[in-house]
Amino acid sequence: MEPFVSAKILLATVIPMVTALLVMISGNKPNLRESFSTIGAVLTFASVMALAPGVLRGETYSLTLVTLYPGISVSFVLDPLGLLFAGTASFLWILASIYCIGYMRGLNEHAQTRFYICYAVSVGAAMGAAFSGSLFTLYLFYEIVSIFTYPLVMHHQDEEGYDGARKYIIYLMFTSKAFLLPAMALVYVLAGTLDFGAGISAGIFPADADRLLAGIAYLLCLFGFAKAGIMPLHNWLPDAMVAPTPVSALLHAVVVVKVGVFSICRVMLSVFGVDLLSVTGLGLFTAYLVSFTIVAASVIALTKTNLKARLAYSTVSQLSYIVLGVAMLTPHAVTGGLLHIANHAFAKITLFFAAGAIFVASGKKDISELGGLGWRMPVTMIAFGLASLSMIGAPPVSGFVTKWYLALGAMDINNMILLGVLLISSLLNAGYFVPIFHKAFFGRPLPADAAATGSLERRPLVLLMVVPLFITAVISVLIGVYPEMFLNTIALMVGL
Amino acid sequence: MEQYLIFNDLSYPILSMIMLIPTAGAILALFLKSETALKWWGLAVTLATMAASLPLYTHFDSTTARYQFVELRSWFPDLGLDYVVGVDGISVLLVLLTTFVMPLCVLCSWSYIKERMREFIFVLLFIEAAMIGVFISLNTLLFFLFWEAMLIPMYLLIAVWGGPRKDYASIKYFIYTFAGSIFFLAAIIALYVQAGTFFLPALMDHPYAFGFQVWIFLGCTIAFAVKVPMFPLHTWLPAAHVEAPTAGSVILASVMLKMGGYGFLRFCLPIAPAAAIEAVPWLLALSLVSIIVGGYLALGQSDIKKLIAYSSVGHMGFVTLGIFLLNSHGIKGAILQMINHGITTGALFILIGIIYERTHSREIGVNSALGTFMPLYVLFLGIFSLSSFGFPGTNSFVSEFLVLIAAFEKYPLVGALAIPGAILAAAYMLRLLQKMVWDKSDGHAHHGHDDEHGHHGETGHRHLFDLNFREGGTLVFLAVFVFWIGFYPAPLLDMMDVSVTHLIGQIEAGTILEGTSHPIQALSATPEAAVIIDAQPAPQF
Known part of the structure; x- marks a missing residue:
């Protein structure tokens, strides 16, 4: 079907940018500033949802803003994959911006205006990436995300903050310059265009394109989008956890890392195409590559005692599920992988929200200190437990649906190794999440806390954090019980 | 002669x-x-x-490759x-780049130049006329006159209004450029002897023997390589940039370096195409070395101006790389890169001038934590820094990407070798940006010897005032071009x-015509040979 040319698809990118401007102007009035931030988030989500019915009817929207050079343009397309990512990210921005108020005020953080500006711009750029219609546009927004999340990572401006942020920007800029830039040049030389192809099988390369160069371009893309955290380029993520928790939550569980994963999926499906990847065996190669990440990151997570560090490695592991699904190149597996973009987002943001709420309410960062905390923060810890189940892949939470489809995909291609990876990683996931939950409810409190009783969740600022995380946990369960909405969206993409 | 010209x-006679x-x-x-009055007059x-x-x-x-807006007067x-x-x-x-940059050179000298204002304005305007003359001359002797006419006022600009090591820098600049231009003069005289004219388009169409072309090419290339500047003839540039007043640096970076690239396109390629093709591997190699060495040296600088000067060597390496890839993407990318470098590096030098006027230092450590x-100021520093390392959506990305496409199209290995230059560019610009906007650690390191100036560390910057209207206007003007070229x-x-x-046609025609005198050229230039080459099995991987 011919895409509709519509300027509406710019809204989701423009609204957050305007929000950032309003935040800047209202910098010295915190209440106004944070209202702008929240309203901007709501409007962004609304603008995405306004386009959803059309997409679900099988329509696509597109808009070419400017053409820089023949085949290189700033263009936007909204298809099911973009809708899934943009919808998830913009919805979670609403909750995150409410959560931010509680967290940032609760800890009396400095430079909050800068924080909200960069936060909004990052989300806007992620929306732009989701709606990208060409590799150049995707690269443009990908890089904007890198630049504007840098001040967020070094927010505390202490030694640790600067170090983490330096590592962050070195990893992201190095990979994008060293790998993505030549990859784009190669793609342009081979295909004569950087615009995404229609459909997911054909790709944009002519049939006689040099397979070796195409393969090199693919590998360059795979490692160039280092935000996806595929090993060995994952190391920036744990260090980026020095950022305030709302940053870790929205950006390093949803926006930033998902832009990386989304970009890889997009490039696999809309640039190289399923056909080329399966003929050359690059799909399976990718699957094995990310399988290593899935298992290794889980093993490392087991060794971490800092709650956020453990969550960071869990993120590295879980992101690779998404790439794994797409790399298996069967409809079931691709469905599972893409579905996990949403599933992981809701579950992981819950976990980070919970970690932040625990820190603000009790000042605790380490898992060993959590003994008995579950009784004082029951809502938080139950939400944490539900999200953990999603990570492990147990029914009825959303992660189960992902694993189900991924397992189906592995069986479709009769690959027992990949099936084994899924099972082992589930066990490992259980291995590092269950002890946290157990500790919180059945562990012995630290001697210093033994006497403390009473709920920690009643303070108004903490409540601003507990409510969003409760909502995301509930949604995780709802998706697990009723995944049709997301499945239907993805089905339009993969034709299942 | 008229077939080349559109009068x-x-x-009014616009070029005159x-x-x-x-x-x-x-x-x-x-x-x-x-x-x-002098400032306003300028x-x-x-x-x-x-x-x-x-x-x-x-x-x-x-729609035409002929020369336009032509004026022709018989003179001698x-x-x-x-x-x-x-x-x-x-x-x-x-030409447009020159006329657009010059008002900014006056504006950035507004409070920077404190002595000899009359002479300064005189020199500045004189340089402008000479630079425009270089770009519009269609007669080699006229070109050379303007080329030399630039030399002295630029020398004066550094020697009179320069920094502490101005004598060293200005003489070094003079010797390098002058020595280079001697070779160029020899080349244009030899061309006159051979072809009997100084008229440039006619010289381009005249056939020359391969051996003669080689000498012409070498003579011109040395002059232009000094100007670009290309490794290993680049060493005059950091000295000249560091010592020159802001306006001098801006003129040098924005316009004068472009004369090297322009010379390659106007003289070396169309007049000596066969020699140029033979020289491609060497010049590509030198361009790559310039890109990487320039970037590497920039990474180690603590003087902001020196850093930008070395970054120029790297950026101009992309220009020569694009030119000597000899295809459409490459040459277009190179020309655009010249314009972009003029805009972005000019702006960065203006930014350095602005901060130098406030803190009297060009050390990164002293000028840290300005955010x-x-x-x-930091906003503009951010915009132009991003532009400098080819951030998508800014001007330099387009030109660098075109050059990269050209490289990957022709020699993927060359493209791959240019990538470290792009990485280094991001590294030194982000390092500079990070330290100037936020970093505090270096500020403490400078406490000792900066005490007498009373500015050190973060607290020392409290008295600094942000951009005034004149400075802001200058930077906005340039930023508009950054995004305009970046997106459109x-x-x-x-x-x-x-x-x-047309230029590529000239190169191809020249190689076919001259090819017979050189076996390798003859092989690839004749249609039969092309068939033979095509008939060989393509390399299988």
Whole structure:
């Protein structure tokens, strides 16, 4: 079907940018500033949802803003994959911006205006990436995300903050310059265009394109989008956890890392195409590559005692599920992988929200200190437990649906190794999440806390954090019980 | 001679006018006394020149490769020296770049220049006329006259208004450039002896033996490689940049370096195409070395101006890389890169001048952690830093990407070897940006010897005032071009398109014509040979 040319698809990118401007102007009035931030988030989500019915009817929207050079343009397309990512990210921005108020005020953080500006711009750029219609546009927004999340990572401006942020920007800029830039040049030389192809099988390369160069371009893309955290380029993520928790939550569980994963999926499906990847065996190669990440990151997570560090490695592991699904190149597996973009987002943001709420309410960062905390923060810890189940892949939470489809995909291609990876990683996931939950409810409190009783969740600022995380946990369960909405969206993409 | 030219049909002789306005302005400036009057006079003259040059953009005919707006006056018939000026799609952009940059040079000197204002304005306007002359001359002798006419005022600009090591820097600049131009003079005399004319388009069409081409190519290349500057002839540049006043650095970076690239396109390729093709591996290698060495040296600098100077070596390496890839993407990318470097690096030098006026230091450590006190300054620093390392959506990305495409199209290995340059560019610019905006650690390290100046660390910057209207306006003007070219370079690329195609045609025609005298060229140039090459099995991987 011919895409509709519509300027509406710019809204989701423009609204957050305007929000950032309003935040800047209202910098010295915190209440106004944070209202702008929240309203901007709501409007962004609304603008995405306004386009959803059309997409679900099988329509696509597109808009070419400017053409820089023949085949290189700033263009936007909204298809099911973009809708899934943009919808998830913009919805979670609403909750995150409410959560931010509680967290940032609760800890009396400095430079909050800068924080909200960069936060909004990052989300806007992620929306732009989701709606990208060409590799150049995707690269443009990908890089904007890198630049504007840098001040967020070094927010505390202490030694640790600067170090983490330096590592962050070195990893992201190095990979994008060293790998993505030549990859784009190669793609342009081979295909004569950087615009995404229609459909997911054909790709944009002519049939006689040099397979070796195409393969090199693919590998360059795979490692160039280092935000996806595929090993060995994952190391920036744990260090980026020095950022305030709302940053870790929205950006390093949803926006930033998902832009990386989304970009890889997009490039696999809309640039190289399923056909080329399966003929050359690059799909399976990718699957094995990310399988290593899935298992290794889980093993490392087991060794971490800092709650956020453990969550960071869990993120590295879980992101690779998404790439794994797409790399298996069967409809079931691709469905599972893409579905996990949403599933992981809701579950992981819950976990980070919970970690932040625990820190603000009790000042605790380490898992060993959590003994008995579950009784004082029951809502938080139950939400944490539900999200953990999603990570492990147990029914009825959303992660189960992902694993189900991924397992189906592995069986479709009769690959027992990949099936084994899924099972082992589930066990490992259980291995590092269950002890946290157990500790919180059945562990012995630290001697210093033994006497403390009473709920920690009643303070108004903490409540601003507990409510969003409760909502995301509930949604995780709802998706697990009723995944049709997301499945239907993805089905339009993969034709299942 | 007329088949090459389209005579000027505007109501006034535009090319002569844009040279005459600054020349007359320079002479009249000598009669002014008040410093303020001189500044305003300088601004008015450069703005008038800029306004007078606008029809070059609006009335340019981008469908032809012939020289336009031509004026032809017989001057010294016995020598074959005519006054003949005109522009094509390659030079018109550089002329516009010159006329647009000059008002900014006056503005950035507003409070920077504290002595000899009359002479300063005189020199500045004189340089403008000479630089425009270089880009519009269609006669080699005329070209050489303007080329040399630039040398002395630029020398003075550094030697009179420069920093502490101005003597060393200005003499080094003079010796390098002058030595280079001697070779160029020899080349144009040899061409005259061979072809009997100084008229440039005719020289391009004249066939030369391969051996002769090699000498011509070498003579021209040395002159232009010094100017670009290309490794290993680049060492005059950091010295000149560091010591020159802001306006001098801006002129040097924005316009003068472009004369090297322009010379390659105007002389080396069309006059000696067979020799140029033979030299491609060497010049590509030197370009790559320039890109990487420039970036590497920039990474280690603690003096902001030196850092930008070395970054220029890297950026101009992309220009020569694009030129000697000898294909359309590459040459277009190279020309655009020249424009972009003029905009971005010019802006960065202006930014350095602004901070130098406030802290009297160009050390990164002294100028660190400005974010809180000079947000506007930091905003522009961010924009131009990103532009400098080719951030998508800014001007430099387009040109660097075109050069990369050209490289991967022709020699993927060359493309791969240019990538470290792009990485280094991101590394040194982000390092600079991080330290100037936030870092505090270096500020403490400088406490000791900066105490007498009373500015060190973060607290020392509290008295700094942010950009004033004049500075902000200058930077906004340049930032507009950063994003315009970054997102919509089509108008500029369209202007150069036909001329670049024509140039590539000249190179190809030249190699076929001259090929017989050289076995390798003959092989690849004749159709039969091409068939033989095609018939060989393509390499299988």
